[in-house]
Amino acid sequence: MTDSADKNIKHCEVCEKSSLLKWKCTDCQLSMCLLCTENIHTKFKLAETHKIISFTDSSIRLNPNHCHIHRNQLCCIFCQSCEQLVCPACLSENHSQHNLTEVEDIVKKSKTRIKSLEEHIQNDVQPLCQETLTKISKLQSEEHYRFRSIISLIKRQEEILSVQIERHKEFLLTKVQLQETKIKDTLLQKKKTFMTNIDKMRQMKMFIDNTLQEPDDVNIDYLHRETDEIMKWLSTERSSLSEQINLPMLPIFESTNLNKKVVSKMFGFQNSSLFITFDKSLLSSLSSITRVKISKYSETIYLWMGCNADQKIEKYCILPDVKLEQEISEKKVYDMSITSSGDLLFTCSNDTCLYKTTKDGTSKLRSFAPLFPMAVNVNLEGEIHISLYEHGANKRHSRIVTIDSRDRKEITHYENGHNKECFVCVTRIADDSDSIYFVDALPETLEGRIVAISKTDGKLKWAFDGQLEKRYPFTPSDFVKTQADSFIVADIWNNLLYILGKNGAVFQMIDTTKIGLTRPCCVDIDDTDLLWVALLPTGKHSKTTNIHALRYDLILSHCH
Structure with missing residues (x-):
């Protein structure tokens, strides 16, 4: 019955005589006079559980709801503890100690x-x-x-x-x-x-x-x-x-060999077909960021940031909540890598040791004296690749070594020599089943290239030294290998991110200034494919550093 129908009721619906309507039973859906309410309705079955409201409040009119357990019973009250309507039988059986509310109150709310x-x-x-x-x-x-x-x-x-x-x-x-x-x-x-x-x-x-x-x-x-x-x-x-x-x-x-690079230089090239959105941004208390790494333990994601100038490494929990978890001081960090168990391996400038940090603290994993380790990478098999150089004014790498993380013994090494690729200064390392990839750069200017050598004989497979002519030479400050076997390379002074294929071909080249980012110095990717990019501060006396997490969608329709 609608509200307008209520207003048309002239007589008591019990005695059908009195026109002095006083009360309404919302369970029986009857409008009654005072006498019928007190003398007749009280004799109805379970009348004591019925809701009687003033006839003037009858604008709130509810359709009766039958209990889904006791089919012959109408629901008479709302159980807030269970968040459901209950009938008198349910009320006495299971809900007597629960928090109960009148149905009309719930309706009003x-x-x-x-x-x-x-x-x-x-x-x-x-x-x-x-x-x-x-x-x-x-x-x-x-x-x-x-x-x-x-x-x-x-x-x-x-x-x-x-x-x-x-x-x-x-x-x-x-x-x-x-x-x-x-x-x-x-x-x-x-x-x-x-x-x-x-x-x-x-x-x-x-x-x-x-x-x-x-x-x-x-x-x-x-x-x-x-x-x-x-x-x-x-x-x-x-x-x-x-x-x-x-x-x-x-x-x-x-005739000129019209390869892709020559044609691109003459014709022009597609700058980017990468769709990027900002997922989140963090402000670090470090004055700059030398290296950034993402690790995961169970469902918790950690962000490791190292600053050579501040001689500090910070470990932040970034999921589910952002908070500082661990801090390592007095370490001029150079490079970092994450083990399969989530521990941190890192090298330091002018230090002959490789260090390991767990939740219990930091310890020396191995000394390489008289050589100095720089780049470090640990793969899923527990193999640790490290670049080493001799102490002196001009850093020249004598070898890249691979050691077993369990017994810390050397498995193999790659040296400069006849028919081998010459290493100038290996600053970053990655690998897969058949190749070792590294950033080979001049330490003074960062001008360099990305190099791939064979794990079998150490011979050169390919080298990438930048795309076309830019304002500055190619300056690869960092790179990361993706789950799709491509590489994202940060070119710090040209404000570029390159995406390279496994064979060194350029998939995309992104001008970071187009998305408001300048001087990308460090990159890493987490398990959800978020690309973390740390920026080199532009101010001379900056006390903080920005790091951004980017969601990207790579379009590979033109890749070769």
């Missing part, structure tokens, strides 16, 4: 909440949705225009290059044709000269033949003069015939 939600939707959510839709429409329009512009630029560049290539082709053809004409003219002149000489020789031969056939009729004086002329001509022509015919040289055409 629900209506209040719904009204509040309605206001929130109307005042906040709907405007926000509309604003977002407007932004999306604007972005769609802008992106459509941008894509059309890019396509137009690419086609225009093709036209420009086609015209330039056609012009250069015509220039080369004209040059060749001019040389061809010059050579033809030279040969023709030579041919005419020789034809004239041949005619003269025929005349001389006729004179000689006539003289020999009729010697008595020859004028001796004439014969003597002609003979001298013939001798002189023959001696001159014999020397000219022995000389080589000097001709103008044809231009040599050397």
Whole structure:
């Protein structure tokens, strides 16, 4: 029955006589006068459990709900402990000690909440949705225009290059044709000269033949003069015939190997098709970050950050809550790596030892004296790869060694030498089943390259020294191997992130200034594929450092 129907009730629905309606039973759904409420309704079965409300409050009218356990019973009260409607039978059996509330109170609260939600939707959510839709429409329009512009630029560049290539082709053809004409003219002149000489020789031969056939009729004086002329001509022509015919040289055409790098340099290249969104950002108390590593124990994720200048390593719990878990002081950290158990291995500047940090503290794992360890990487098999250098003004690596993390004994090593790749300064290391990958850089400027060598013989497989010409040389400050067997490389001074394939091919090149990041110095990836990027502070006296977690979606449709 609706609220309007309630207002149309004129008489008591029990005695059907009195028009002085006073009460309503929400369980029986009856409007009653005072006498029927006190004398008749009290005799109803379970009437003591029914809810009687003033008729003036009857605007709250509820449809009866049958108990899903006791089908013949109507629910009469709401159990807040169980968050469900219960009937009198359920109430006596299981809910007598629970927190109970009248159904009307729950309805009123629900209506209040719904009204509040309605206001929130109307005042906040709907405007926000509309604003977002407007932004999306604007972005769609802008992106459509941008894509059309890019396509137009690419086609225009093709036209420009086609015209330039056609012009250069015509220039080369004209040059060749001019040389061809010059050579033809030279040969023709030579041919005419020789034809004239041949005619003269025929005349001389006729004179000689006539003289020999009729010697008595020859004028001796004439014969003597002609003979001298013939001798002189023959001696001159014999020397000219022995000389080589000097001709103008044809231009040599050397075709260029049109590899991807050359074509990209001429035509242009796609800067990035990587979709990046910020997931979270943290502010570190370290003045700078030398190295960053992510570890995981159970469902807890930890962020390790090391600062060489502050001589400190900090371990933060970042999931589920951000808090400082551990701090290591008096260590000028250079490189770090995480073991399969979540412990930290690290090297320090001008220190001959490799260190290990667990939750119980830090200890020396092994000394490499008189050599100094720099880059360190531990793989899932427990093999530790370390680059070593000799002490001196010019750091030159004598070897990269692999040791077993269990007994700390050397398994193998890779040295500079004949048919081997020369290491200048190995600052970072990674590996897979058949290769070792490392950053090989000059320690003073960080100018360097990414190198892959074979685990079998240490020979070079490939090297990457940057893409095209940039403001600064390629400066790989850090790199990380992804789960997809690609590499993300931080090029600190060019504000770039490279994504390389396992064979060294460039998948993507991202200008970090386009997403508001400058000087990416350290990178790592966690189990959820979040890319953590630490930035080199731009201020000279900075006391804090930003580190950002980025969600990225790599598009590999153009990878080779």
